Amino acid sequence: MSNEIRIISREDLPKWLDQMLGTFTVVAPTRQDDYTNFGVITSGNQADFDAVNTRMSPKQIFFPKTERLFGFATDRQQVKLDDTPQQITPQVLFGVRPCDARSIAMLDKVFDTDVYRDQQYVSRRKATTIVSLACKQLAPSCFCTRLGSNPADMAGSDLLIIELPEDRFAIGTLTPKGADLLTAADLPAQATAQDAQAFDKAVRIAQDTTVKPIDSDKLAAKLARIFDSAFWDRWHDRCLGCGTCTYLCPTCHCFDIADEAKNNTGQRVRNWDSCMFDLFTLHASGHNPRPSQRQHLRQRVMHKFSYTVDRYGQAFCVGCGRCVNRCPVNIDIREILDELEDYQGG
């Protein structure tokens, strides 16, 4: 568990952020009309410490919706490539919910492999300290506990903040990077033994759940078995193929690569893509191995709950509930999981 606990009052939280602003770019949940989203703050007061879940996940901090891979300039015969890396400055990602922090640890498995390292992603990860905020309450759409996680999960975080009674917060140190951020700050005070106990107790309470988590290995094997079954016959009936679920999902990471050019100069860019779209798998020859919405939806479920278990050893869903909340036709992944667990067909 955590090596060191510090304590800060609610009143001092924004001041701590102000201190960080001297050294870091700070990204935190900020209010925008009736929802919150991650944004760069210029004052600690702009951060929203009570937002249950931001509308967009923080994945775009590391894996932007669109990003330049390199620039090019061509004339008739010559090509000049410009691969100057983008300037990446030290930043703090503050107030991330543990489900989202966990999703970042999952994305690391995709983008930071021994064979092919995604340099821009890895540089941003290295330059970022993640400070998570344990959840006091779950939203109606939250289901992290079904994925074997909990509201004080430490995966992916450098520091984890847990709210204690009387508007005080305990900060647990999880990594050397987190420790560095704390060392640099003079605001969070040393915790008493009692506070440290309170932190550990809160973690235990968060872990003590009555929800039975899915057995991801068993589910992965079952999904592989029922690939061709009638289970997939109806979920897609109302799917519009809009891709909202994949864009909001903190672990969805599929992307497109395209060239943007005008007058012989341009750039190669990488954009978020979605398995919900026909074009996603369409060959130039016209052949499409996954032409229908039935296959698109099955691919999404299989990718999250079977293929990633095979490849990375865990289901790529953190139970944040964004896809449940924002699907325009109320396709609910929790219902699919429930029915999958009960499904007896082959």
Place this chain on the structure above:
Amino acid sequence: MADPYLPYTVTIRKITIENAAKDIKTFELVFADPAQRQQFDFMPGQFAQLSVFGAGESPIGIASSPLDANHISFTVKKYPTGVVTTALHNCQPHQTIGLRGPFGNHYPLLDMLGKDIVIVGGGFAVTTLRATIRYLLHESKRSDFGKITFFYGARTPGELVYREEISTWAARSDIEVHLTVDHPDESWTQHTGVVPAVVTKIAPASSNSIALVCGPPIMVKYSIPALKDLGFAPERIITSLEMRMKCGIGKCGRCNIGSKYVCIDGPVFSVAELERLPQEF
């Protein structure tokens, strides 16, 4: 570690029109920096991403042998809806394009050592098989392998690619070549009919033998049972798949069949492996 998205720049040295319909061309490429040819260390069966800057990238099988020291070549069919293949076909010699790779696995050359090799190709998908045959026939390699039997077919004689090179193979005594077309013209003297039927008729021995199959899906579909009937075990029938791809390095998420990515776990699979995967390709 190098940036896996940054291509080499390569110059088109030669363009060959390969078929009567003129929509298949072979591009012979040389590296702007010759040292990069050494870096580009590949084996037959692997592919690369070709790019025309401004149009985009497309995954194409490598058609030359790794033992072709100075250049590397790709045979590309132009599709009316294919942005990159069309842009490539509009390229002229001396133009500079992008090359990323090599990617994927290759034909199992180690397993093939000492064995008879049956090679079954169709249409322009014969490209990586051509790379393999060039490799097998190389004077430094030929004695490592047994008998080589090559079946190759297309709809019409004009759609058979690498015609000149294949006729030099047919003239050799250390490779048996069987060409077939669905629709012969009056000058056609070789087999007529679909490739699997010719394979069945010639019936190459399956003992101590391994078969490589690459062609249009329909040809592959019927060649597999034909080879099985001749006694080839599914582990000894090897094929190569294609998929829409973007990254080529197992991240962009689209070329999967089940939990396997064609770009890094393939494109070469044994039929035994494919039978364990969902039939979604």
